[in-house]
Amino acid sequence: MSDLANALGAHPFLAGLSDVHLAEIAACASDVRFTSGQVVAKEGRPADATYILRKGRVALKAGPHVVETVEDDEVLGWSWLFDGVWHVDAVAVGEVDAIRLDGALLDAAMHRDATLGHALSRRILLLVHRRLERARLRSLDVFGVAR
Amino acid sequence: MTAAALDLWRPVPMPVVSKVQETADTVTIELDARDSPVRFAPGQFTMLYAFGHGEVPISISGDPAHPERLVHTIRAVGRVTNPLVAVEPGQVLGVRGPFGTGWPVHDAEDGEVVVVAGGIGLAPVRPVFHALAAHRERYERVWVLVGARTPADLLYREELERFAGAHGFDLRLTVDHADDTWDGPVGVVTRLLEAADFDPSRATLMTCGPEIMMRFVVREALRQGVPAEKIWLSMERNMKCAIGLCGHCQWGADFLCRTGPVMRWDHAMHRFDVGGL
Ligand SMILES: Cc1cc2nc3c(=O)[nH]c(=O)nc-3n(C[C@H](O)[C@H](O)[C@H](O)COP(=O)(O)OP(=O)(O)OC[C@H]3O[C@@H](n4cnc5c(N)ncnc54)[C@H](O)[C@@H]3O)c2cc1C
Ligand code: FES
Numbered sequence: 001m002s003d004l005a006n007a008l009g010a011h012p013f014l015a016g017l018s019d020v021h022l023a024e025i026a027a028c029a030s031d032v033r034f035t036s037g038q039v040v041a042k043e044g045r046p047a048d049a050t051y052i053l054r055k056g057r058v059a060l061k062a063g064p065h066v067v068e069t070v071e072d073d074e075v076l077g078w079s080w081l082f083d084g085v086w087h088v089d090a091v092a093v094g095e096v097d098a099i100r101l102d103g104a105l106l107d108a109a110m111h112r113d114a115t116l117g118h119a120l121s122r123r124i125l126l127l128v129h130r131r132l133e134r135a136r137l138r139s140l141d142v143f144g145v146a147r
Numbered sequence: 148m149t150a151a152a153l154d155l156w157r158p159v160p161m162p163v164v165s166k167v168q169e170t171a172d173t174v175t176i177e178l179d180a181r182d183s184p185v186r187f188a189p190g191q192f193t194m195l196y197a198f199g200h201g202e203v204p205i206s207i208s209g210d211p212a213h214p215e216r217l218v219h220t221i222r223a224v225g226r227v228t229n230p231l232v233a234v235e236p237g238q239v240l241g242v243r244g245p246f247g248t249g250w251p252v253h254d255a256e257d258g259e260v261v262v263v264a265g266g267i268g269l270a271p272v273r274p275v276f277h278a279l280a281a282h283r284e285r286y287e288r289v290w291v292l293v294g295a296r297t298p299a300d301l302l303y304r305e306e307l308e309r310f311a312g313a314h315g316f317d318l319r320l321t322v323d324h325a326d327d328t329w330d331g332p333v334g335v336v337t338r339l340l341e342a343a344d345f346d347p348s349r350a351t352l353m354t355c356g357p358e359i360m361m362r363f364v365v366r367e368a369l370r371q372g373v374p375a376e377k378i379w380l381s382m383e384r385n386m387k388c389a390i391g392l393c394g395h396c397q398w399g400a401d402f403l404c405r406t407g408p409v410m411r412w413d414h415a416m417h418r419f420d421v422g423g424l
Contacts, residue, residue: 059333066325068334071342093330130341133363137335138323142357143266143296 004029007099011052013075013123021116028105034058034092040076041090047079048103056096061089068134069093078124080107155390158196158241159183161217163234170300173222173267174232175208178240184214185242188249189274190381190409194389195219196241197230204386204404205231206271207245211278217242220270220302246389248409251379252278255351256285261343261373263364265294265336268356269302271381271408275353276307280314289316290343294336294356298322298329319343336360337367347372353409355381362419365412378412399424 001009001019005026008014014022032051034040040051040058051058053074059066060076067088070076079086080103110117161178168174185193187207196202209218223232234240252275260279264272279289291311295301301320311318319339321332332339336356352373354364361380368378382403387395389404396403399418401410418424 057330057332066333069332071332073342134335134338137337137360137363140359141296141323142360143294143300143323 002026004031004099007054008052011054011099012073013052013127017119021113021119024109024113024116025101025106025120028102028109029099030102032098032100034096034098036092036094038092038096039089040092040096041086041088043086043089045086047077047084047086049077049080050101050103050106051076052099052101054097054099056098057093058096059091059093061091068131075127078127080104081121081124155243155246158194158202158243160239161242163236163238163240164216165236166234169220169302172224172232173220173302175218175220176231176234176240177209178217178219178242179215180217180242181215183242185217185245186214187211187245187274189252189278190249190271191245191247192271192389192408193217193219193242193244193246194386195221195231196243197227197234198239198241200230201227202241202243202387203227203231204246204383204389206381206408208270208273209277211274212281220267220273222267243389246404248405248407250275250353250409251351255353256282257287259287259290259345259350261290261292261340261345261350261352261368263292263336263340263352263354263356263368265356265360266296266300267302268354268360268381269293271355272353273303276310276316279316280310283314287349288345289314290345291316291318292336292339292343293318293320294339294360295320295322297324298326317343335363337363340364340367340371348374351377351379353379358382365416375413375416376411379409380412380415381408382410382415383408 005022008025009022055072058070060068164179165177166174192204192206194202195205205219208220221231223229262272321334321339325333350373352368354361384396384398384403386404387393391402391405
């Protein structure tokens, strides 16, 4: 397998995928780096990629407010699967080392190979599900009220 | 019982020797317990009496190796905690206890320890950090995952960082809402658990914080494969007698002042299915 496929297979998001699937994803992948303060995504702009974070932290912002951060070993961006625009600003906090998956290429690969499509869709759904759970907990503002 | 031991019925007066303002609504108070040392297990609580106002359960948040210094961290939320938080060195508080069950610091030996705490929930686990540090060699990795509403609400921040540095704890902090002073993680505390790379089959997890937070933490811990019998939480209900007589602290078949506050998840879990308990 290529270095990129190996790196993808070692990431928690893609761990356990077959070598064939990893090779298909690697064909859509490239290494990227962001410096501190660099904009990774801008709200309203076309969302054309998923970022597999290897090291570093990205702040997801709504206006000046940090909504959440995404860290080492996490994943950022799946809007290309849905309506194709970013819904938050994403800004690197310090150096960020990531793998960029091109949304259009990945979408085509997922159409070509339905087993890849199924495997990736499940993983993305799990991310969405977990973010929803976190949003629920956060909306309860558990620390803000008298215990 | 020696003459110096605490009376379970009668509050023993103890002078306040120091007070630290931890956050806007929370202070840590040290009482001089040299005349009646309070030997306690991490997780136990006392009934603290603000004379003229009343008595409330407050966890002991100091070092179990120093029973002569009785430490509590108190958040002002009402009728009794407001005057407790307002005491000054030299004033006297009444103390009964210690009461209740403790964290499984011995059962956790030879494995990893994962402590997940939020808000004032750090206070009841602070003695665990002392206990683990005192016998660090008995434990594998120690994870300390802490959440707070904002950076200004993070309790014991400097101390936690010191502890982590000195004793090799993997400390992770997160806040629900960031401000300009914060460039760390933003998000709920369960995320720290998702990201922590511990071996669930070798871990003992202890969680303390608002009940709803603990439920989310337990859900995530179970999802990661931590067995139910290795998950511990601290349950709180209003208390009066603290010695199993009045029933104020009843939770299902338990009187939490005796069989709690610290409980194993497999003991507690069925209660969560019963509305209004
Ligand atoms: C075993 C145990 C250990 C505790 N340890 C600590 C500690 O280390 N530090 C600390 O600050 N507090 C701790 N508490 C909570 C503390 O006992 C309560 O905050 C206190 O009893 C409130 O009394 P009050 O008269 O000041 O408030 P009240 O005037 O009685 O109530 C003020 C408000 O807080 C709510 N409230 C009161 N008590 C609770 C509670 N226990 N849970 C949820 N809502 C409540 C009331 O509904 C009301 O809205 C502990 C409680 C228990 C049972
Ligand atoms: S507080 Fe009285 S029985 Fe528990």
